[in-house]
Amino acid sequence: MNLFRSEEHARRWTRFNPASEAGFLSLPELAGFFGTETRRHMLDADYLSAWFPKRAAERREYLTRIGKTIPFWMGTPDP
Amino acid sequence: MFHRIMRGLVDTGRPPHYAELARALGLSVEDGRQLLHAVMAAYPIGWLHPETDYIASFPPLNGLPTQYRVTVRGEQKWFAQCGFEATSVTWLFPGETVRVDAPCLDCGDPVTIEMRDGRLEWADPPGVVGHLNDGFGPSRGRPAFL
Numbered sequence: 057m058n059l060f061r062s063e064e065h066a067r068r069w070t071r072f073n074p075a076s077e078a079g080f081l082s083l084p085e086l087a088g089f090f091g092t093e094t095r096r097h098m099l100d101a102d103y104l105s106a107w108f109p110k111r112a113a114e115r116r117e118y119l120t121r122i123g124k125t126i127p128f129w130m131g132t133p134d135p
Numbered sequence: 136m137f138h139r140i141m142r143g144l145v146d147t148g149r150p151p152h153y154a155e156l157a158r159a160l161g162l163s164v165e166d167g168r169q170l171l172h173a174v175m176a177a178y179p180i181g182w183l184h185p186e187t188d189y190i191a192s193f194p195p196l197n198g199l200p201t202q203y204r205v206t207v208r209g210e211q212k213w214f215a216q217c218g219f220e221a222t223s224v225t226w227l228f229p230g231e232t233v234r235v236d237a238p239c240l241d242c243g244d245p246v247t248i249e250m251r252d253g254r255l256e257w258a259d260p261p262g263v264v265g266h267l268n269d270g271f272g273p274s275r276g277r278p279a280f281l
Contacts, residue, residue, distance in 0.1 A: 059237055
């Protein structure tokens with residue numbers, strides 16, 4: 057999970073996975089993805105018990121909202 | 136223990152050792168070690184260095200250096216686990232500008248972002264993108280080590 061100067065830079069990366077063409081997020085999308093509610097509580101004393109368990113559902117909801125619903129993003133096996 | 140690890144990383148830039156955690160929590164050293172393993176099992180997006188009890192990764196920060204250098208208040212003493220987690224580090228430093236510098240893995244030229252309280256304040260170049268190379272979860276096909 058890396059940052060690149062542009063999509064073209066990512067595609068030129070020697071370890072670019074050709075099956076990852078759908079694997080791009082704009083920087084605002086990325087900041088939103090990693091800025092959901094649970095992320096704001098990482099310093100809370102009860103984060104591990106109260107917030108971390110909510111992350112998977114929260115991630116799926118965010119990915120759905122930005123249209124990233126394919127198995128590659130949703131973590132489900134390829135059909 | 137989770138909170139102490141995260142707080143230790145934020146305060147010092149390095150993950151604490153289980154013996155330090157045990158003392159702080161009033162536990163025996165061995166109980167501290169076992170609790171560390173329990174915490175890591177409950178937080179599987181982080182990991183210990185293989186075959187050790189050393190915290191290698193505790194996202195969004197990393198114990199081992201990565202290419203994602205994090206600077207706060209002019210001090211560069213943190214590393215983000217990966218480029219995606221780098222955008223989450225802002226939540227560990229409320230009210231502060233968090234700068235992430237990394238070399239582009241294609242050309243080595245710099246990629247820089249600055250965030251404050253979750254807001255993107257600056258990116259250079261403006262077209263910075265995030266890229267997921269192997270998919271999440273069972274579709275991933277590779278271990279979690281990044």
